[in-house]
Amino acid sequence: MLALxxxxxxxxxxxxxxxSAETITVKVSKLAFVPASVTAKIGDTIEWANADxxxxxxxxxxKAFDVKLPAGKTGSVTLSQAGTFPYFCRVHxxxxxxxxxxx
Amino acid sequence: xxxxxxxxxxxxxxxxxxxxxxxAETAKLTDPQxxxxxxxxxxxxxxxxxxxxxxxxxxxxxxxxENMIRDHEAVNKQALALVAKLKVTPEDNPTSQALxxxxxxxxxxxxxxKGAAFDKAYVDxxxxxxxxxxxxxxxxxxxxxxxxxxxxxxxTGLKIFKGHEEHARMVAGKLK
Numbered sequence: 082m083l084a085l086x087x088x089x090x091x092x093x094x095x096x097x098x099x100x101s102a103e104t105i106t107v108k109v110s111k112l113a114f115v116p117a118s119v120t121a122k123i124g125d126t127i128e129w130a131n132a133d134x135x136x137x138x139x140x141x142x143x144k145a146f147d148v149k150l151p152a153g154k155t156g157s158v159t160l161s162q163a164g165t166f167p168y169f170c171r172v173h174x175x176x177x178x179x180x181x182x183x184x
Numbered sequence: 185x186x187x188x189x190x191x192x193x194x195x196x197x198x199x200x201x202x203x204x205x206x207x208a209e210t211a212k213l214t215d216p217q218x219x220x221x222x223x224x225x226x227x228x229x230x231x232x233x234x235x236x237x238x239x240x241x242x243x244x245x246x247x248x249x250e251n252m253i254r255d256h257e258a259v260n261k262q263a264l265a266l267v268a269k270l271k272v273t274p275e276d277n278p279t280s281q282a283l284x285x286x287x288x289x290x291x292x293x294x295x296x297x298k299g300a301a302f303d304k305a306y307v308d309x310x311x312x313x314x315x316x317x318x319x320x321x322x323x324x325x326x327x328x329x330x331x332x333x334x335x336x337x338x339x340t341g342l343k344i345f346k347g348h349e350e351h352a353r354m355v356a357g358k359l360k
Binding site for chain 1: 251254261262343346350351354
């Protein structure tokens with residue numbers, strides 16, 4: 082399960098110590114996620130920076146997360162589970178990306 | 185009803201391509217004309233989406249229509265800012281007129297429908313309309329555009345509208 086930043090983490094769910102946690106930025110530009118594929122560790126945060134003038138979303142294919150990315154704004158998700166998470170933009174479904182999360 | 189609807193879609197595609205074909209043959213489209221066509225095409229889709237918001241009770245259709253209004257208004261805002269910057273005055277032309285005329289016919293037809301019949305006709309038309317506009321942008325409008333900035337905006341617009349076409353196909357698939 083992935084928890085939205087700013088959202089509530091379930092009580093009793095402890096993320097690894099943040100000392101080594103990183104924020105990985107994915108640029109959203111000209112209707113594409115750049116880079117389309119990123120590798121991260123549990124506890125890392127993916128931050129999407131939408132440089133387009135239209136709103137996008139980063140929506141996990143398995144619905145694990147659904148982050149709104151308003152035009153010119155950022156949105157993020159903190160990774161709490163290992164696995165490969167394909168995602169897309171609900172408004173422009175040909176925009177696709179993948180997050181590979183390792184322990 | 186189904187065959188009528190198909191006919192409408194076929195006509196929409198035909199008129200759009202024919203209109204563009206005629207315009208392209210008789211005189212090369214100018215940037216002011218291309219800007220007018222793009223703006224008109226955006227507004228056609230916004231008006232259809234407004235009708236969908238009023239008529240449809242289906243969440244997937246309403247969400248799609250809201251996305252169409254937001255995106256096409258965003259594109260138009262960019263387009264208006266750009267033409268102002270470039271000191272280009274959009275110029276009415278036969279292609280814009282054909283688009284407007286066809287859109288009025290489509291709106292009138294959609295306005296007679298309700299429920300599942302409306303949802304299907306609206307979404308099918310969205311697929312066909314975006315497909316026709318995207319084809320026109322790709323093969324006629326973008327290659328004819330002189331201004332690099334306008335070309336860039338239309339190219340981004342094309343990517344946005346290809347997204348809409350795919351989204352519309354997904355919604356159409358859900359309605360079946």
